[in-house]
Amino acid sequence: MSITPNLSKKQNAVAFLFLSPWILGFVFLTLGPLMGSLYLSFTDYDLFTAPEWAGTKNYAKLLGGDPRYIQSLKVTFGYVLFSVPLKLGFALFIALILNRGLRGLGIYRSVFYLPSLLGGSVAVAIMWRQIFSYDGIINHFLWNYLGYDAPSWITNPDYALGTLVLLAAWQFGAPMVIFLAGLKQIPQDMYDAAAIDGARPVQQFFYVTIPLLTPIIFFNFVMQTIGAFQAFTPSYIISDGSGGPADSTLFYTLYLYEQAFTDFQMGYASAIAWVLVAIIAAATSISFLSAKYWVHYGDEN
Amino acid sequence: MTTNHTRRGFLKQGSGAIGGFALTVVAGGAMAQGKTKVRFSGYVESEEQLGTTLKVLEAYMAKNPNVEIIPEFSNFRSFTDKLATEAAGGNAPDMFSVNVDLLAEYAARGVLEPLTNWIPDPLDVSSYQAGSIFACTYNDQLYAIPNDAIAPAILYSPKKFEELGVAVPPEMFTWEELHETAVSLSRAHGRGFWGMEDGGGNYVPCDIFLRAKGSSMFTPEHTLGFSAEDMATWFQYWADMREAGGCPPADVAAQAGDNSASLGIVRGRSAMLIQMTDSYVGIGALMEDPLDLHMLPNGHAGGEMKNHIYDYAGNSTGIWSKAADKDLCVDIIRFMHFDPDGVDLYYEGSGMIPASTAGLDKFGAQGNREEKKLVAYLAKLREDPAPSRRPGVGGLGGMFRRANQAVAFGDATPLAAAEAFIAEAEEKLLALKS
Numbered sequence: 265m266s267i268t269p270n271l272s273k274k275q276n277a278v279a280f281l282f283l284s285p286w287i288l289g290f291v292f293l294t295l296g297p298l299m300g301s302l303y304l305s306f307t308d309y310d311l312f313t314a315p316e317w318a319g320t321k322n323y324a325k326l327l328g329g330d331p332r333y334i335q336s337l338k339v340t341f342g343y344v345l346f347s348v349p350l351k352l353g354f355a356l357f358i359a360l361i362l363n364r365g366l367r368g369l370g371i372y373r374s375v376f377y378l379p380s381l382l383g384g385s386v387a388v389a390i391m392w393r394q395i396f397s398y399d400g401i402i403n404h405f406l407w408n409y410l411g412y413d414a415p416s417w418i419t420n421p422d423y424a425l426g427t428l429v430l431l432a433a434w435q436f437g438a439p440m441v442i443f444l445a446g447l448k449q450i451p452q453d454m455y456d457a458a459a460i461d462g463a464r465p466v467q468q469f470f471y472v473t474i475p476l477l478t479p480i481i482f483f484n485f486v487m488q489t490i491g492a493f494q495a496f497t498p499s500y501i502i503s504d505g506s507g508g509p510a511d512s513t514l515f516y517t518l519y520l521y522e523q524a525f526t527d528f529q530m531g532y533a534s535a536i537a538w539v540l541v542a543i544i545a546a547a548t549s550i551s552f553l554s555a556k557y558w559v560h561y562g563d564e565n
Numbered sequence: 566m567t568t569n570h571t572r573r574g575f576l577k578q579g580s581g582a583i584g585g586f587a588l589t590v591v592a593g594g595a596m597a598q599g600k601t602k603v604r605f606s607g608y609v610e611s612e613e614q615l616g617t618t619l620k621v622l623e624a625y626m627a628k629n630p631n632v633e634i635i636p637e638f639s640n641f642r643s644f645t646d647k648l649a650t651e652a653a654g655g656n657a658p659d660m661f662s663v664n665v666d667l668l669a670e671y672a673a674r675g676v677l678e679p680l681t682n683w684i685p686d687p688l689d690v691s692s693y694q695a696g697s698i699f700a701c702t703y704n705d706q707l708y709a710i711p712n713d714a715i716a717p718a719i720l721y722s723p724k725k726f727e728e729l730g731v732a733v734p735p736e737m738f739t740w741e742e743l744h745e746t747a748v749s750l751s752r753a754h755g756r757g758f759w760g761m762e763d764g765g766g767n768y769v770p771c772d773i774f775l776r777a778k779g780s781s782m783f784t785p786e787h788t789l790g791f792s793a794e795d796m797a798t799w800f801q802y803w804a805d806m807r808e809a810g811g812c813p814p815a816d817v818a819a820q821a822g823d824n825s826a827s828l829g830i831v832r833g834r835s836a837m838l839i840q841m842t843d844s845y846v847g848i849g850a851l852m853e854d855p856l857d858l859h860m861l862p863n864g865h866a867g868g869e870m871k872n873h874i875y876d877y878a879g880n881s882t883g884i885w886s887k888a889a890d891k892d893l894c895v896d897i898i899r900f901m902h903f904d905p906d907g908v909d910l911y912y913e914g915s916g917m918i919p920a921s922t923a924g925l926d927k928f929g930a931q932g933n934r935e936e937k938k939l940v941a942y943l944a945k946l947r948e949d950p951a952p953s954r955r956p957g958v959g960g961l962g963g964m965f966r967r968a969n970q971a972v973a974f975g976d977a978t979p980l981a982a983a984e985a986f987i988a989e990a991e992e993k994l995l996a997l998k999s
Binding site: 310398416505511526527 | 652
């Protein structure tokens with residue numbers, strides 16, 4: 265059936281009509297502030313008086329080695345590097361267990377998904393603080409049963425970031441639900457054929473499940489990486505907004521926030537934000553470039 | 566009945582509705598149901614202070630039924646971040662709390678209205694203690710009215726001292742004696758308890774420490790009043806205290822944060838804490854054991870013993886330079902700070918002590934047990950008054966805490982931490998003057 269040009273135009277118009285709320289929202293609510301922040305990144309702006317053009321001064325300051333900016337980069341990259349694989353690995357592990365045809369699967373799925381909804385919240389960050397503090401439940405157990413006088417995990421620079429990585433891993437619900445949907449798409453025939461060929465469960469996992477799940481793994485990986493770069497709440501709440509102790513949880517976005525609203529350097533903070541955009545774009549591009557080597561789509565030759 | 570809807574008719578009615586809505590929103594900004602609205606934003610140090618603040622504002626509205634005050638109170642950090650954003654967006658509250666270190670920032674950048682036109686009538690500050698007025702002054706103009714008089718003090722648990730058999734130091738004592746007292750308490754108790762909280766990240770006691778050595782944190786000309794070597798002795802003092810077990814290790818100390826409920830003294834992990842007096846009632850309310858006040862050390866071993874502790878206005882109330890009805894804002898301040906009915910409601914049971922000498926006398930005579938203790942402490946400081954506190958720069962607390970933590974976690978030597986702090990503070994002072 266061929267589509268006449270008039271019909272095609274009409275269909276396009278309808279499509280744009282339905283898209284218009286998003287387009288209007290983007291143009292009037294997002295694009296303006298986006299361009300505004302790009303402009304501010306080239307200015308000296310203290311929030312209270314009019315911005316003054318400063319050229320590339322803010323970017324030069326970033327590249328010139330602001331020590332706390334470099335620390336925030338280290339903390340954020342460390343967080344992304346550890347939290348994303350840990351969260352995805354755990355999500356896949358739970359999804360595999362749930363995919364074995366448990367009774368009451370819906371309940372388990374909801375229960376495991378719950379931390380994802382709560383994890384970014386202030387209440388859970390505060391709870392985390394209580395669990396891992398010097399006189400928290402973990403240390404009570406270690407002292408009373410093992411006689412070990414443990415440090416305050418949440419406020420020791422050697423472990424503080426680790427507790428935030430654990431908090432991130434605990435919020436495995438969203439990727440788990442997506443993995444579960446992906447696992448259900450894999451035809452049983454594949455496993456049957458592999459079993460006839462003598463493949464054991466572990467071999468089936470590595471040679472059937474993983475290759476067929478790579479598009480889902482890729483999707484989850486990209487989404488979680490972007491989210492991890494933007495993480496803010498856990499550090500803000502757990503460190504009382506300071507990124508402490510000794511800047512060990514100074515996330516990139518927290519430093520940006522501090523520069524903008526505590527130090528009144530909105531121009532510099534805008535430059536920091538745009539560099540984050542570039543970092544996320546680069547990380548996503550690398551992920552997409554690497555995809556052709558390890559992501560397998562069913563409709564490909 | 567059927568009605569024909571034409572596109573033109575729909576647009577007419579729609580634009581009429583949108584126009585009406587817009588008018589309501591615009592008018593609602595200043596007047597709603599015949600009432601003048603005033604947004605009053607600020608930070609409070611305790612639940613008690615929040616309660617009395619809301620009570621006095623309600624009393625004002627009861628006396629002035631045509632006024633509606635919209636209270637927007639929170640803790641210090643949330644408040645300052647929010648205020649900066651609102652001011653940038655041209656939507657700052659009509660009147661708001663001003664912290665002593667942020668007053669210069671707000672005044673220099675035109676956020677605050679000078680109160681010159683309303684002094685002395687109706688805002689007569691002639692009976693206010695000089696330090697409080699100095700804390701609210703920038704370029705010889707008064708920009709805010711002091712909410713209360715505060716001073717640094719050692720909050721301590723007399724019961725812990727008694728239980729552990731350690732004597733409370735005399736009123737005038739040295740920093741070295743404080744060290745010995747803290748270490749004795751820790752040793753007498755054993756695991757999981759320290760004589761005092763780490764005070765190395767608090768810049769006010771550092772100022773008192775430096776003054777006993779002949780320097781200070783800031784000069785009256787708003788410059789730094791110390792050298793890196795001077796400040797290094799402060800960080801070294803706390804490093805020695807940590808090493809000897811008089812205060813907790815860095816990770817446990819860092820746990821206290823900004824939350825009173827997580828303080829070591831509240832959780833039974835320590836017997837002493839250096840804190841400002843406006844937190845005395847709030848922290849005491851969280852504890853089962855009674856809490857008392859003690860002076861900070863006033864000298865060093867072998868040196869002169871002299872009072873270096875001052876009281877000042879830590880928190881004050883100012884008016885946004887673009888507030889629609891500044892006279893009304895002034896009248897609300899007048900009611901809270903100068904009207905006898907308002908003063909009673911605002912201060913009684915709040916843990917705040919008025920900055921005026923008359924207010925101090927009144928609460929010393931009629932206040933409850935805690936208020937009388939606070940007044941007695943402040944009165945003692947005024948017997949031989951120390952030069953007043955000099956305003957610093959915004960973000961001072963965070964910068965100072967980071968420097969102390971850098972030493973505590975072994976990331977920097979006391980001298981390197983002091984140098985890093987000086988570099989950061991000087992950059993801020995420079996930005997303020999440019």
